[in-house]
Amino acid sequence: xxxxxxxxxxxxxxxxxxxxxxxxxxxxxxxxxxxxxxxxxxxxxxxxxxxxxxxxxxxxxxxxxxxxxxxxxxxxxxxxxxxxxxxxxxxxxxxxxxxxxxxxxxxxxxxxxxxxxxxxxxxxxxxxxxxxxxxxxxxxxxxxxxxxxxxxxxxxxxxxxxxxxxxxxxxxxxxxxxxxxxxxxxxxxxxxxxxxxxxxxxxxxxxxxxxxxxxxxxxxxxxxxxxxxxxxxxxxxxxxxxxxx
Amino acid sequence: xxxxxxxxxxxxxxxxxxxxxxxxxxxxxxxxxxxxxxxxxxxxxxxxxxxxxxxxxxxxxxxxxxxxxxxxxxxxxxxxxxxxxxxxxxxxxxxxxxxxxxxxxxxxxxxxxxxxxxxxxxxxxxxxxxxxxxxxxxxxxxxxxxxxxxxxxxxxxxxxxxxxxxxxxxxxxxxxxxxxxxxxxxxxxxxxxxxxxxxxxxxxxxxxxxxxxxxxxxxxxxxxxxxxxxxxxxxxxxxxxxxxxxxxxxxxxxxxxxx
Numbered sequence: 251x252x253x254x255x256x257x258x259x260x261x262x263x264x265x266x267x268x269x270x271x272x273x274x275x276x277x278x279x280x281x282x283x284x285x286x287x288x289x290x291x292x293x294x295x296x297x298x299x300x301x302x303x304x305x306x307x308x309x310x311x312x313x314x315x316x317x318x319x320x321x322x323x324x325x326x327x328x329x330x331x332x333x334x335x336x337x338x339x340x341x342x343x344x345x346x347x348x349x350x351x352x353x354x355x356x357x358x359x360x361x362x363x364x365x366x367x368x369x370x371x372x373x374x375x376x377x378x379x380x381x382x383x384x385x386x387x388x389x390x391x392x393x394x395x396x397x398x399x400x401x402x403x404x405x406x407x408x409x410x411x412x413x414x415x416x417x418x419x420x421x422x423x424x425x426x427x428x429x430x431x432x433x434x435x436x437x438x439x440x441x442x443x444x445x446x447x448x449x450x451x452x453x454x455x456x457x458x459x460x461x462x463x464x465x466x467x468x469x470x471x472x473x474x475x476x477x478x479x480x481x482x483x484x485x486x487x488x489x490x491x492x493x494x495x
Numbered sequence: 496x497x498x499x500x501x502x503x504x505x506x507x508x509x510x511x512x513x514x515x516x517x518x519x520x521x522x523x524x525x526x527x528x529x530x531x532x533x534x535x536x537x538x539x540x541x542x543x544x545x546x547x548x549x550x551x552x553x554x555x556x557x558x559x560x561x562x563x564x565x566x567x568x569x570x571x572x573x574x575x576x577x578x579x580x581x582x583x584x585x586x587x588x589x590x591x592x593x594x595x596x597x598x599x600x601x602x603x604x605x606x607x608x609x610x611x612x613x614x615x616x617x618x619x620x621x622x623x624x625x626x627x628x629x630x631x632x633x634x635x636x637x638x639x640x641x642x643x644x645x646x647x648x649x650x651x652x653x654x655x656x657x658x659x660x661x662x663x664x665x666x667x668x669x670x671x672x673x674x675x676x677x678x679x680x681x682x683x684x685x686x687x688x689x690x691x692x693x694x695x696x697x698x699x700x701x702x703x704x705x706x707x708x709x710x711x712x713x714x715x716x717x718x719x720x721x722x723x724x725x726x727x728x729x730x731x732x733x734x735x736x737x738x739x740x741x742x743x744x745x746x747x748x749x750x751x752x753x754x
Binding site for chain 2 (some may be wrong): 295297449452455456467469471472474
């Protein structure tokens with residue numbers, strides 16, 4: 251049985267959210283209706299101003315709603331063109347910790363997997379760029395040159411998504427890694443021997459603290475590895491972080 | 496001939512009884528480099544000529560590699576372009592531009608830092624200390640309720656900037672304004688803050704660069720890093736994690752080692 255490392259992509263490997271970038275660009279270019287750009291700008295500003303009760307998740311919901319209300323009117327050819335330009339812009343804007351971890355584990359024989367809520371086509375492009383072995387993203391059904399509006403969102407249940415890849419490739423959770431940055435990644439982190447909460451939001455932070463998982467934060471060009479030792483978390487020094495496993 | 500700083504009321508509201516707290520702006524209060532946003536805006540408006548490819552290429556390289564050397568290289572090119580564009584520009588035009596950019600970008604702040612600023616506002620004199628030009632700092636500092644601000648000065652003649660500018664050593668510049676009470680806190684994120692860390696009672700390295708961390712290693716100072724809706728305080732290798740909305744009183748006590 252082969253060991254694996256499964257990565258979330260947006261916010262974990264890639265510094266920004268690819269899905270957001272694509273929807274934003276479609277809106278800016280007028281492909282999501284006349285009001286979409288303004289609606290998204292207003293939602294983004296509410297989040298950035300940290301208006302009471304309005305979180306990043308609320309902004310994300312507004313973004314998804316705006317996209318899905320118009321997706322059936324978007325030409326897949328336009329989508330593919332926008333996606334290509336977004337990939338070109340963002341594919342190398344990555345966190346060095348997760349990029350280097352992926353490279354290292356690949357060289358050690360791990361099977362690399364990606365599970366993301368982004369468009370399947372975006373996930374595929376990034377996964378191939380970083381030499382991943384398999385990946386799962388959100389599938390928006392295409393038919394006769396249009397999007398039908400139907401979708402399959404694997405990231406709603408990352409545990410099930412990971413189980414399907416484990417079965418498909420005959421993988422073992424023993425000695426395997428899972429890396430994610432938000433609460434939706436917790437179920438796949440729970441499945442492996444080496445869970446890493448990377449730049450976690452507060453919800454995942456709390457789960458990581460309860461479970462004693464490693465927490466890694468990358469800010470600017472510094473990587474902080476926080477590890478539970480006895481009852482408290484301490485900062486590992488550079489020599490210890492070279493052996494995070 | 497007139498230094499720009501002399502046209503402004505700097506530190507008018509300093510209360511000589513209160514202790515001081517000082518803050519770097521770029522990267523410590525704001526999540527972006529103010530001078531970069533300002534320069535981009537001036538280029539878009541045709542007040543500056545278009546950004547040279549060398550600046551854009553350097554930014555692309557930094558985004559791809561995220562090394563401090565690439566960041567510094569990009570910033571140096573940007574500042575060089577900025578300084579080159581300034582002579583002869585109308586002062587009031589650039590002041591208005593600063594107000595517009597501040598209004599557009601004012602929300603892009605670190606909540607931890609602005610929380611501490613708010614928490615200390617009544618009990619401390621708050622100094623904004625930055626290498627950016629004072630006329631650019633002014634609307635940002637005013638918006639945050641700073642008591643005083645210290646930045647680089649540019650010489651003005653007949654309502655226009657000359658080619659003469661004076662950057663500052665932060666601690667020396669602060670020393671000219673200090674009034675006999677202690678500097679309780681300095682928060683900063685780069686090696687340029689080192690001289691203020693040396694003289695502050697509670698130096699806080701906020702989202703520090705690697706060069707800053709290495710340069711301050713022997714001082715064993717408090718590190719605060721913030722991302723998403725969290726703030727992590729590291730003191731003597733021990734870790735305390737805060738979630739938004741931050742309990743700033745608790746966080747401030749933690750910084751001082753009293754929690």
